[in-house]
Amino acid sequence: MSTASPAGTPARTPAPGQLTFVAPRRAKPARHLADLTMAERRAAVAELGEKPFRADQLSRQYFDKLNGDPQSMTDLPAAAREKLGAALFPALLTPVRELATDGGTTRKTLWRLFDGALVESVLMRYTDRTTMCVSSQAGCGMNCPFCATGQAGLTRNMSTAEIVEQVVAGARALAKGEVPGGPGRVSNVVFMGMGEPLANYKAVIGAVRRLVEPSPSGLGISARGVTVSTVGLVPAIGKLAAEGLPVTLALSLHAPDDELRDTLVPINTRWKVAEVLDAAWDYAAKTKRRVSIEYALIKDINDQEWRADLLGKLVRNKLVHVNLIPLNPTPGSKWTASRPEDERAFVRRLEHHGVPVTVRDTRGREIDGACGQLAAAE
Numbered sequence: 001m002s003t004a005s006p007a008g009t010p011a012r013t014p015a016p017g018q019l020t021f022v023a024p025r026r027a028k029p030a031r032h033l034a035d036l037t038m039a040e041r042r043a044a045v046a047e048l049g050e051k052p053f054r055a056d057q058l059s060r061q062y063f064d065k066l067n068g069d070p071q072s073m074t075d076l077p078a079a080a081r082e083k084l085g086a087a088l089f090p091a092l093l094t095p096v097r098e099l100a101t102d103g104g105t106t107r108k109t110l111w112r113l114f115d116g117a118l119v120e121s122v123l124m125r126y127t128d129r130t131t132m133c134v135s136s137q138a139g140c141g142m143n144c145p146f147c148a149t150g151q152a153g154l155t156r157n158m159s160t161a162e163i164v165e166q167v168v169a170g171a172r173a174l175a176k177g178e179v180p181g182g183p184g185r186v187s188n189v190v191f192m193g194m195g196e197p198l199a200n201y202k203a204v205i206g207a208v209r210r211l212v213e214p215s216p217s218g219l220g221i222s223a224r225g226v227t228v229s230t231v232g233l234v235p236a237i238g239k240l241a242a243e244g245l246p247v248t249l250a251l252s253l254h255a256p257d258d259e260l261r262d263t264l265v266p267i268n269t270r271w272k273v274a275e276v277l278d279a280a281w282d283y284a285a286k287t288k289r290r291v292s293i294e295y296a297l298i299k300d301i302n303d304q305e306w307r308a309d310l311l312g313k314l315v316r317n318k319l320v321h322v323n324l325i326p327l328n329p330t331p332g333s334k335w336t337a338s339r340p341e342d343e344r345a346f347v348r349r350l351e352h353h354g355v356p357v358t359v360r361d362t363r364g365r366e367i368d369g370a371c372g373q374l375a376a377a378e
């Protein structure tokens with residue numbers, strides 16, 4: 001059903017409400033170890049005239065020791081370090097700004113990519129887990145009107161390694177004890193930063209594999225700790241279900257009726273609420289994973305009790321959890337968070353239908369927590 005043009009087609013300036021699906025043609029980020037499977041890494045080092053086992057050494061250094069600097073990989077001969085470093089460890093992310101809150105346990109980083117594109121990641125440490133929220137695209141072509149990232153449009157897809165590097169950077173900070181709470185590990189990764197993950201499918205799946213594969217292939221994070229969000233690209237949801245990866249699917253629904261969803265989430269003009277929910281239930285059936293329905297509560301837009309009732313009827317008795325998100329308003333925007341009494345009433349209506357529901361905590365608010373706000377400010 002997709003009417004997207006072939007990958008690499010230059011993006012045109014979208015008319016209002018029109019979707020841009022395809023990243024413009026640009027220079028690609030350099031190849032990095034984290035872009036490659038184990039077999040590809042062995043082939044890459046062999047091409048450089050090194051023994052294939054060097055790929056295992058490099059992989060252990062990067063994924064176990066979180067070391068991306070070949071010069072300090074003392075298990076490699078000095079002569080090989082420079083060659084392998086230049087070929088497999090290009091600098092992909094440069095920190096531009098870092099903001100911390102919650103006593104340093106929430107840290108948001110604005111990164112500059114090799115071509116100047118800006119993306120954001122957020123580390124959130126809780127008592128029982130540490131979550132990295134990562135970007136999968138520089139900008140986003142989905143055009144959701146309440147979102148800072150959506151307003152800027154799509155710059156380009158990120159590579160697998162650019163995505164993985166955000167997690168490794170967080171893991172490094174934790175391992176070094178730079179985050180209050182003592183040395184720790186990344187336990188969860190959510191693809192909820194900038195971009196629509198399923199519009200950059202291949203790179204995102206590559207990144208998910210690198211995250212969940214055990215050492216030396218990857219970081220060894222439990223697939224159950226990984227959440228991939230989408231506004232509802234139905235064919236890609238089907239593809240994801242067939243990957244055999246028990247990651248959580250988070251569907252950004254934001255409205256239970258097509259009339260409103262067509263405006264809040266413009267991709268809905270292509271795949272309607274009923275179709276998107278069917279794809280979500282298929283995903284739950286295939287993976288046995290509870291689908292998370294994300295619903296940003298926006299004052300007087302989508303927070304009426306009748307919409308809570310409609311949502312409750314659509315999702316009750318399914319393998320589902322509803323996550324209500326008080327909207328983090330972007331500066332100058334007419335969209336803002338619901339009144340507390342409307343939020344409470346919305347929760348009550350969903351509970352009345354027996355639907356498991358939580359209201360997301362609003363970590364990072366004071367550091368421009370909503371995706372795209374730091375990049376927009378820069």
Ligand code: SF4
Pocket residue numbers: 140141142143144147148149150151193194195196231371
């Ligand atoms: S809400 Fe998500 S999908 Fe929509 S424009 Fe923003 S980043 Fe893209």
